[in-house]
Amino acid sequence: MEKTRNAELYQEANVYSPGGVHTSIRNVDPHLIFTKAEGAYMEDVEGNRFIDYQAAFGPFVLGHNYPFVNEQVKEAISRTDLFGVGTTDMEIELAKKVCEHVPASEQVLFCNSGSEATYHAIRLARAVTEKKKLIKFQGCYHGWHDYVARNMLSDWDKIGERDPGSAGMMDEAIDNTLICTFNDLADVEETLQKNKGEVAAIILEPIPHNIGCILPEDGFLQGLKTLCSEYGALLIFDEVVTGFRHSIGGFQEIAGVTPDLTTLGKAMANGYPMAAIAGKKEYMSRFNTQPGGDVWFAGTYNGHAVGTAASLATIEMMEKEPVHEHIFRLGEKMRSGITEIHDMLNIDAFVAGFGSVWTTYFMDFQPKKYSDLEYNNGDLYVRYRKKLLEKGIFKMPMNMKRNHISYSHTDKEIDLTLEAIEDVLRELI
Numbered sequence: 001m002e003k004t005r006n007a008e009l010y011q012e013a014n015v016y017s018p019g020g021v022h023t024s025i026r027n028v029d030p031h032l033i034f035t036k037a038e039g040a041y042m043e044d045v046e047g048n049r050f051i052d053y054q055a056a057f058g059p060f061v062l063g064h065n066y067p068f069v070n071e072q073v074k075e076a077i078s079r080t081d082l083f084g085v086g087t088t089d090m091e092i093e094l095a096k097k098v099c100e101h102v103p104a105s106e107q108v109l110f111c112n113s114g115s116e117a118t119y120h121a122i123r124l125a126r127a128v129t130e131k132k133k134l135i136k137f138q139g140c141y142h143g144w145h146d147y148v149a150r151n152m153l154s155d156w157d158k159i160g161e162r163d164p165g166s167a168g169m170m171d172e173a174i175d176n177t178l179i180c181t182f183n184d185l186a187d188v189e190e191t192l193q194k195n196k197g198e199v200a201a202i203i204l205e206p207i208p209h210n211i212g213c214i215l216p217e218d219g220f221l222q223g224l225k226t227l228c229s230e231y232g233a234l235l236i237f238d239e240v241v242t243g244f245r246h247s248i249g250g251f252q253e254i255a256g257v258t259p260d261l262t263t264l265g266k267a268m269a270n271g272y273p274m275a276a277i278a279g280k281k282e283y284m285s286r287f288n289t290q291p292g293g294d295v296w297f298a299g300t301y302n303g304h305a306v307g308t309a310a311s312l313a314t315i316e317m318m319e320k321e322p323v324h325e326h327i328f329r330l331g332e333k334m335r336s337g338i339t340e341i342h343d344m345l346n347i348d349a350f351v352a353g354f355g356s357v358w359t360t361y362f363m364d365f366q367p368k369k370y371s372d373l374e375y376n377n378g379d380l381y382v383r384y385r386k387k388l389l390e391k392g393i394f395k396m397p398m399n400m401k402r403n404h405i406s407y408s409h410t411d412k413e414i415d416l417t418l419e420a421i422e423d424v425l426r427e428l429i
């Protein structure tokens with residue numbers, strides 16, 4: 001295969017699309033053009049094969065092109081597609097499954113992306129509470145819309161400051177989203193107190209995976225729930241990454257804390273487009289899918305057969321096979337293997353993670369909040385990831401990005417990855 005093909009096609013892509021990619025964060029060096037994906041592997045147009053831990057930012061919990069999911073999707077689209085009226089047998093079946101498994105889900109509605117789901121959750125919380133303001137946490141990501149696109153991967157001098165993520169955002173949306181520090185209940189309480197009677201909801205990733213893996217400290221999630229009831233706000237767990245990946249019932253099931261509303265996406269359909277908003281029936285029935293409901297909910301492609309069949313197949317796999325047991329075991333093997341390598345080579349680094357997710361921070365303590373990550377050696381982090389890529393291990397070559405293990409990864413891939421990590425770290429130090 002020609003070794004210039006990635007560069008040539010990237011140039012061509014730039015002619016027809018700004019930056020040549022279709023999501024900003026995908027524009028990373030090296031610019032690769034992907035043509036194949038299977039199980040734990042992805043391949044570019046030059047025939048370079050990688051063990052994939054990027055997993056398209058998380059959906060692939062079973063692995064790429066997973067045969068059972070693909071078969072179920074093919075079977076579904078051989079008889080059905082999309083109607084734009086009424087509902088379908090598969091939508092009913094899937095809604096039932098989500099309500100059976102996800103603690104917060106007394107009722108659920110389907111949409112197509114995590115951003116749509118968080119948008120709907122926030123609008124619903126505002127309608128229910130008749131309040132405007134929203135609390136989100138520095139570093140968390142909840143999608144691209146104006147309500148939440150601020151204080152994501154902020155520059156260090158912008159932490160907690162007014163930091164909109166985009167030009168063109170509405171000031172009212174930016175300024176009604178208040179920013180707090182993760183794992184700091186006192187900060188949340190002070191913010192609620194200062195904005196008494198004005199906060200509609202607190203939204204959070206129960207594990208902020210958009211900055212790698214920062215675990216909630218004991219009592220933090222429960223403390224937020226208590227504060228929400230004291231101050232009349234709704235608690236929204238954005239489980240777009242954690243849902244189905246960490247457990248079939250989401251991280252809320254593991255933490256034993258049930259939020260008022262929750263958003264789901266990514267791993268729910270193992271790579272096919274699908275997302276959901278779920279929550280207490282008394283709130284969900286405000287949506288105007290219910291006659292008399294006054295909160296708008298719509299979408300041409302909602303409940304499309306492709307995403308619905310893929311979700312049913314993914315959930316069925318989780319119900320009948322030891323998916324979580326497998327990915328958790330390999331996650332643990334990866335984290336302890338990397339930690340051993342660090343100890344052997346005397347490297348100051350912390351391997352963070354949960355279940356199938358892990359991140360190596362080049363800093364010598366466990367981060368608890370976004371500002372701790374200033375101590376991460378970002379330059380080393382990116383160089384390390386680029387070197388791993390040269391060895392066929394694909395981790396997103398950007399600062400603070402997490403890695404994912406799927407049901408298609410085996411001990412063989414973990415062993416190869418650990419070998420590559422040791423080689424790269426020896427080269428780098």
Ligand SMILES: Cc1ncc(COP(=O)(O)O)c(C=O)c1O
Pocket residue numbers: 057112113114115116118141142143144205210238239240241265266
């Ligand atoms: C926690 C979280 N919420 C929401 C979103 C937005 O989802 P989507 O990209 O499907 O709109 C993401 C995407 O990465 C996410 O990680």
